[in-house]
Amino acid sequence: MEKPIYPSVNMRITQGYQEGTHKGSFAIDEAGIDENISKIKSPYTGIIKKIYPNDANEVWLESIEKVEYPDGTIDYMTILFAHADDVNDLFVGKRINQGEEFYSEGTKGNTSGNHCHIECGQGKFTGTGWHKNENGYYSINNGKKPEDCLWIDETITIISDNNYSFKKLHKNNIENEHNTKTEEENTTQELTTDQNQKQEENKPMENQTNTLNILTNQENEITDYQTNTQKNTTSQESKITEPQTEKIQNTSENTVPKLIFTCKKSDLYGIYLNENEKLYIEK
Numbered sequence: 001m002e003k004p005i006y007p008s009v010n011m012r013i014t015q016g017y018q019e020g021t022h023k024g025s026f027a028i029d030e031a032g033i034d035e036n037i038s039k040i041k042s043p044y045t046g047i048i049k050k051i052y053p054n055d056a057n058e059v060w061l062e063s064i065e066k067v068e069y070p071d072g073t074i075d076y077m078t079i080l081f082a083h084a085d086d087v088n089d090l091f092v093g094k095r096i097n098q099g100e101e102f103y104s105e106g107t108k109g110n111t112s113g114n115h116c117h118i119e120c121g122q123g124k125f126t127g128t129g130w131h132k133n134e135n136g137y138y139s140i141n142n143g144k145k146p147e148d149c150l151w152i153d154e155t156i157t158i159i160s161d162n163n164y165s166f167k168k169l170h171k172n173n174i175e176n177e178h179n180t181k182t183e184e185e186n187t188t189q190e191l192t193t194d195q196n197q198k199q200e201e202n203k204p205m206e207n208q209t210n211t212l213n214i215l216t217n218q219e220n221e222i223t224d225y226q227t228n229t230q231k232n233t234t235s236q237e238s239k240i241t242e243p244q245t246e247k248i249q250n251t252s253e254n255t256v257p258k259l260i261f262t263c264k265k266s267d268l269y270g271i272y273l274n275e276n277e278k279l280y281i282e283k
Contacts, residue, residue: 002067002098003169004043004077006150007118008032011166012159014115017145021110025139027080028146031115032105033159040081040103040116042096043150049078049125051090056082056109056117059090060140062125069122070167071148076124079149080140082117083108120149 010033017026032038044063052058062078069075085106096102105114119140130138146164153169 002044002063002065003151004067004069004149005099006152006156006166007040007043008038009155010038010157010159011152011161013162013164016162016164021137024133024135024137025119026143026145027117027119027139028162029115030118031113035114037105037114039101040105042098042100042102043079044077045098046096048090048092048094048096050129051087051092053087057084057087057106058082059087059103060125060129061096064095069149070151073122075122077149078121078123078125078140080119080121080130083111083115118146120144120146
């Protein structure tokens with residue numbers, strides 16, 4: 001989790017919050033090392049949510065994830081920057097990485113010298129990004145004291161902190177956090193690699209199972225085919241055999257007549273026959 005870092009390598013606050021044009025807000029003016037224009041860095045990795053070029057080239061930058069505040073708050077953060085002379089390289093939706101120079105001090109709007117107007121707000125960008133306070137000045141929504149929002153580290157030179165107590169990050173803490181993050185990333189990669197290896201190991205078993213299923217289906221098809229063939233053959237044999245038997249029986253009946261009477265001598269004989277009876281004479 002990122003810790004928002006003060007956006008200038010040289011802290012020289014020329015106007016604090018609740019002073020002059022900052023009444024009713026927690027805005028500060030950062031003027032850098034001298035009267036020249038200094039670069040402003042992104043305190044965290046964020047997305048530009050709004051640009052207002054009609055006044056002082058105001059830009060709202062919202063953190064892409066929740067960040068850790070110096071006062072212990074864990075939440076998103078939105079910061080308003082103002083007075084850069086040129087913001088043509090910026091656009092809504094642009095991602096800015098933590099520590100990247102993306103804004104500049106300037107004199108755009110109501111100013112008396114090069115500086116950057118900075119206001120911190122807790123949470124995500126809401127509404128129009130600002131509102132008109134009771135003193136008639138526009139200030140960021142959900143404004144919060146800068147010392148409760150921004151950390152400083154060993155790379156920042158303090159020229160004037162306006163008597164605000166900014167909490168400092170030490171090098172060891174930063175290195176430990178970096179190492180922890182690296183270890184977490186490595187652990188995630190190892191877990192992903194193990195999962196992929198297990199999936200690859202399971203693939204041969206899946207292939208073997210599929211092969212066995214195919215062979216079983218083929219064997220069943222062959223068995224069904226043989227069974228059907230045997231049934232068809234038996235049926236055909238039965239059809240062929242039955243007429244032959246019937247033919248033989250009929251032939252037997254025709255070739256072996258039933259003996260009815262044997263004539264002992266030549267003479268005239270009379271015989272009574274029932275209906276449908278047949279008489280065969282053999283010489």
